[in-house]
Amino acid sequence: xxxxxxxxxxxxxxxxxxxxxxxxxxxxxxxxxxxxxxxxxxxxxxxxxxxxxxxxxxxxxxxxxxxxxxxxxxxxxxxxxxxxxxxxxxxxxxxxxxxxxxxxxxxxxxxxxxxxxxxxxxxxxxxxxxxxxxxxxxxxxxxxxxxxxxxxxxxxxxxxxxxxxxxxxxxxxxxxxxxxxxxxxxxxxxxxxxxxxxxxxxxxxxxxxxxxxxxxxxxxxxxxxxxxxxxxxxxxxxxxxxxxxxxxxxxxxxxxxxxxxxxxxxxxxxxxxxxxxxxxxxxxxxxxx
Amino acid sequence: xxxxxxxxxxxxxxxxxxxxxxxxxxxxxxxxxxxxxxxxxxxxxxxxxxxxxxxxxxxxxxxxxxxxxxxxxxxxxxxxxxxxxxxxxxxxxxxxxxxxxxxxxxxxxxxxxxxxxxxxxxxxxxxxxxxxxxxxxxxxxxxxxxxxxxxxxxxxxxxxxxxxxxxxxxxxxxxxxxxxxxxxxxxxxxxxxxxxxxxxxxxxxxxxxxxxxxxxxxxxxxxxxxxxxxxxxxxxxxxxxxxxxxxxxxxxxxxxxxxxxxxxxxxxxxx
Numbered sequence: 152x153x154x155x156x157x158x159x160x161x162x163x164x165x166x167x168x169x170x171x172x173x174x175x176x177x178x179x180x181x182x183x184x185x186x187x188x189x190x191x192x193x194x195x196x197x198x199x200x201x202x203x204x205x206x207x208x209x210x211x212x213x214x215x216x217x218x219x220x221x222x223x224x225x226x227x228x229x230x231x232x233x234x235x236x237x238x239x240x241x242x243x244x245x246x247x248x249x250x251x252x253x254x255x256x257x258x259x260x261x262x263x264x265x266x267x268x269x270x271x272x273x274x275x276x277x278x279x280x281x282x283x284x285x286x287x288x289x290x291x292x293x294x295x296x297x298x299x300x301x302x303x304x305x306x307x308x309x310x311x312x313x314x315x316x317x318x319x320x321x322x323x324x325x326x327x328x329x330x331x332x333x334x335x336x337x338x339x340x341x342x343x344x345x346x347x348x349x350x351x352x353x354x355x356x357x358x359x360x361x362x363x364x365x366x367x368x369x370x371x372x373x374x375x376x377x378x379x380x381x382x383x384x385x386x387x388x389x390x391x392x393x394x395x396x397x398x399x400x401x402x403x404x405x406x407x408x409x410x411x412x413x414x415x416x417x418x419x420x421x422x423x424x425x426x427x428x429x430x431x432x433x434x435x436x437x438x439x440x
Numbered sequence: 441x442x443x444x445x446x447x448x449x450x451x452x453x454x455x456x457x458x459x460x461x462x463x464x465x466x467x468x469x470x471x472x473x474x475x476x477x478x479x480x481x482x483x484x485x486x487x488x489x490x491x492x493x494x495x496x497x498x499x500x501x502x503x504x505x506x507x508x509x510x511x512x513x514x515x516x517x518x519x520x521x522x523x524x525x526x527x528x529x530x531x532x533x534x535x536x537x538x539x540x541x542x543x544x545x546x547x548x549x550x551x552x553x554x555x556x557x558x559x560x561x562x563x564x565x566x567x568x569x570x571x572x573x574x575x576x577x578x579x580x581x582x583x584x585x586x587x588x589x590x591x592x593x594x595x596x597x598x599x600x601x602x603x604x605x606x607x608x609x610x611x612x613x614x615x616x617x618x619x620x621x622x623x624x625x626x627x628x629x630x631x632x633x634x635x636x637x638x639x640x641x642x643x644x645x646x647x648x649x650x651x652x653x654x655x656x657x658x659x660x661x662x663x664x665x666x667x668x669x670x671x672x673x674x675x676x677x678x679x680x681x682x683x684x685x686x687x688x689x690x691x692x693x694x695x696x697x698x699x700x701x702x703x704x705x706x707x708x709x710x711x
Contacts, residue, residue, distance in 0.1 A: 251583040282583075
């Protein structure tokens with residue numbers, strides 16, 4: 152919740168000055184970012200570059216802090232330390248209006264779509280257009296149908312979100328995310344809970360839309376097979392740190408124990424099977440009461 | 441032993457301290473929340489179709505329960521009132537009793553309580569579920585402030601609906617009173633309406649009733665949108681937020697009613 156502050160040009164200037172990266176090369180740049188909820192550390196020393204026009208995956212087990220990275224890029228959270236630069240602007244230094252202006256260039260696909268349940272598929276995709284543009288109704292209609300056609304759901308325009316399957320809902324959400332032709336699309340677990348066909352469709356759509364619309368994509372996921380097929384670069388995050396990174400070829404050939412455990416799906420390894428606990432024998436023979 | 445005792449006392453004190461600071465920070469958040477909703481009010485009225493939609497959901501769809509309850513409350517009031525007034529030979533005064541009770545107290549309070557349980561709970565559950573399913577976060581990421589798009593229209597929908605519902609509740613209550621008093625019991629219709637016209641004034645009776653219902657509308661709507669927005673994004677969180685809305689709104693209505701009655705009718709002639 153925020154009460155919008157008056158725009159201050161000095162804050163905007165600071166937001167630009169804080170970023171030394173070239174926005175033409177890197178769409179997103181995280182420099183030594185740390186984040187904690189109260190005292191519980193979530194991320195520490197995260198440094199990553201997301202080049203313009205590429206698809207970058209952030210991989211890690213559930214609870215490793217990868218969704219937090221998306222929230223930092225989107226300005227929903229502020230880092231405890233370090234820099235977050237998006238399109239040449241330092242996100243934590245932006246005032247609310249600047250942040251909202253930046254977000255208009257974003258698209259985001261939420262884990263389960265997050266479609267507005269009280270609106271039809273058509274209205275869901277028209278929503279960002281109606282909110283941010285003054286386009287006439289006929290043009291909005293054409294644009295919505297074009298976006299729906301791109302994800303293969305033009306025939307579902309009149310349906311309500313409750314009538315869609317999980318895969319369809321994800322595709323509608325994808326059409327909504329690209330409604331305003333964003334420069335950056337963030338995907339939060341786009342493959343979670345999908346059947347193999349829908350999974351393949353979403354994967355292909357992410358790649359095709361990225362290339363056709365020249366956008367930059369950040370995919371947060373734990374689906375290693377699907378990601379290796381479509382992305383340009385991968386970062387592996389574990390316990391709030393980047394533990395490995397590389398192109399799909401490098402990752403496939405990697406001998407890194409964490410990467411191997413992740414790709415092979417081994418139960419035990421650098422990511423332990425057991426949650427930290429006292430010694431088994433000690434606890435079993437402990438004097439209860 | 442004494443160390444244990446000290447630790448126990450310390451824990452107890454910590455718990456009290458935690459509860460107090462927790463309550464204080466929630467109150468502070470709720471106040472800032474109200475300011476933010478008021479700040480976004482022009483936005484809510486610019487998107488008039490959204491506010492109208494909320495008036496429909498909170499107001500029009502509550503009509504059945506409000507009108508039926510009003511009718512029955514008026515009928516019961518008339519029956520009970522007649523029994524008491526008859527003992528003093530004042531049964532002709534039934535109209536004034538029914539009308540004053542409804543317009544001053546029962547109309548605003550009963551419709552407020554019904555509104556809290558019918559519309560308030562629905563608003564909380566809706567906003568809470570929108571939060572749980574990340575619809576509010578999605579809106580924020582689309583650079584649309586959920587306070588302007590979701591919260592403010594629901595708040596104003598409730599605030600505008602409440603006095604109208606209270607007025608309709610009183611009107612139907614008076615009609616119910618008339619049906620029982622005049623049609624069933626057989627009090628003279630002229631006396632019923634005449635006494636009512638002579639005894640009920642626009643100021644203070646009707647106006648104060650409207651002010652009360654307006655204040656209840658603000659209280660219930662604010663609690664409903666706040667609890668929804670502040671709900672923990674889980675099934676359990678939404679359910680307890682919905683319960684809290686009904687409990688808090690009901691207590692708030694009754695407490696505010698007492699306070700306002702003290703100030704409004706202190707100097708007025710007592711029934």
